[in-house]
Amino acid sequence: MQNDMSGAYYDYTKTMKPERPWLRPYHQSLVYLTMVCTRGGDGQVDKLYQRFEDTLDMMRKMYHLTCGVPQVNYIVGWHHEGHDSKYPDWSEVNRHLKREGDKTALDSLRWLIRESRKYNAVVSLHLNMMDAYPDSPLWDEYVAKDIIAKDKDGHIIKGKEWGGMVSYQMSYTQEWKTGMAQKRIDGIIEMIPELREGGTIHIDAFLGARPLDRQAPISPYLGYSKEEEVATQRKIYRYWRDRGIDVTSEWVDGFRSDRMVGLQAWAWHGGSAVEDLPDALYCSNPMKDARHPGFDFDNGIHPKFTEEFCLIFLPWYYKNNPDGNEDPQTMRDGTDICMPALWCPSRTIIAYSQDGYAGKTWPLPSAWADVLRVDVARITDAGNQPVGAIDVKDGKVTLDVAANEALALTPTR
Structure with a gap:
């Protein structure tokens, strides 16, 4: 298990380029998250918005509506019972999303990733490396290995409630030192080898602190400082990249001291925090209401999609293209x-x-x-x-x- 990854700060100002070239041109792509399934407070499916074949149909429509613009689509709710279900485990694809005729939901997900290429698109996953839930298959092991955040007396610390269930946060450094972070990453790549071909993954809530106590260490019981935890986050970025996969994430700052410029290619929220940087180095989707398809929208596509694509995305793409002169x-x-x-x-x-x-x-x-x-x-x-x-x-x-x-x-x- 590789534990010697560097956690050093990357000084992007020396080159104004990423530490290693991005594997996808995020500043020349329509990058978005698609909500396909949510789970409820009982841990079971709350609402199913799209099965995998519905997602492909939505992407086909978007391909036509955009005259074939390159797409990167991160699927939200692809695992277990939907969004935020049974973290930190990533080993089970949401059975409710399976295509009729496929043996498993995993077969259907891999089919979606391959088929999306017909529409100039990359499909990848939205996942989480900070939150945990007691119904996870990994819960007992993560508690025993002190990965779940604990107070100074060794009691597990409750986190925010998401979707009707209390979350618990994890120490990046402890998960790394035990080899469990590397095991999770290697496991999902082995399970879905097409992820390497897409070359991108989206980490949700990749925060530098627990949301309910942003000043304290993630796990006071372990004593790792916030700076040590951020350094481990840098190791995680680099570990994914060593396996041929860029990391994008929910936030630019995310309660941490480093924007991760040159390590993180794209952010879902907080694009204004990187307006000082070239979009080729760090960017977000410039659209507003229409950048999060799925949910209950007709065909999964927001009613303002064409408007925002033409009036916001098209000029943004033009200014970022070398021929847009x-x-x-x-x-x-x-x-x-x-x-x-x-x-x-x-x-x-x-x-x-x-x-x-x-x-x-x-x-x-x-x-x-x-x-x-x-x-x-x-x-x-x-x-x-x-x-x-x-x-x-x-x-x-x-x-x-x-x-x-x-x-x-x-x-x-």
């Missing part, structure tokens, strides 16, 4: 936009309007100088639907766009 102000007018989708393999512009308009003229990018006519298609979750073609006049096009409609423009062949 023209003035974006010429491509936007309030809640109307007409901007290149630079991820597309052939020249494509997305035109969108929140309120709709008729007869608005847009300049085409300089890379379209040879284009005399463009084909226009309505972007739908079933694919682009051709609606006609228009002439280019003086390097400009004049469009009619309905409210909350997105159009794809491509050069007429």
Whole structure:
């Protein structure tokens, strides 16, 4: 068991690059979390939102709605009875998500990961390395090995209640020293080898302190300082990366002294805390309401998805792309936009309007100088639907766009 991993601080300011190159271009991808299942206060399934085949169908629709943008989808609730179920154990895939005809839910999850590649997507997992629950198969062992946080007298410390169940926090340093952290990581990679191909994992609640006592050590009984626990977190980042997997996480700061710049590629919350950094080094999903699919949304997709994708994500992607070198102000007018989708393999512009308009003229990018006519298609979750073609006049096009409609423009062949 590898215990000699470095816990040293990484000084990103020397290079303004990650310690090792990211395995995925997070600043050029639509990265999100999908809630598929929650567990209730009795430890059993509370609500099932999607089975694995439903998740694939949602991703297919998002592929069409985005003209095929690269996706990274972390599945929330994939294990045991749903979100936050039976941590710290990761050994069982949620049986309620199984496809009919598959032998096991694990087979179905691995199928989803493989099938998602058809839609320019990576599917990975949302998991937790800090919280524990008494109904976990690992509970007794983790208590016996003093991994579960205890007060100075050796009594187990209760944590916050999540989903109707009290959580308990764990010492990263103790789990590392006992080899249990490494065992968990190696075990899930062995169980789901496709995780290496995706090259990314999302660690929920990877905090530097217990939420109910942020100033105290995680486990006063053990006496490890907060600085020692953070150093062990750095070891965990590096251990995952040695196995060909980037770590993303819920928070940038997370009650700790280190933002983990250069070790953590992407954060779910707190993107404003890394606005001083290049998105290629550290970023978040810039969208707002629509960045967490699943739940009870129709087809799993938030009603504002197209709006936020076109008005927020598209400009963000454009500024982060080396070919996005023209003035974006010429491509936007309030809640109307007409901007290149630079991820597309052939020249494509997305035109969108929140309120709709008729007869608005847009300049085409300089890379379209040879284009005399463009084909226009309505972007739908079933694919682009051709609606006609228009002439280019003086390097400009004049469009009619309905409210909350997105159009794809491509050069007429």
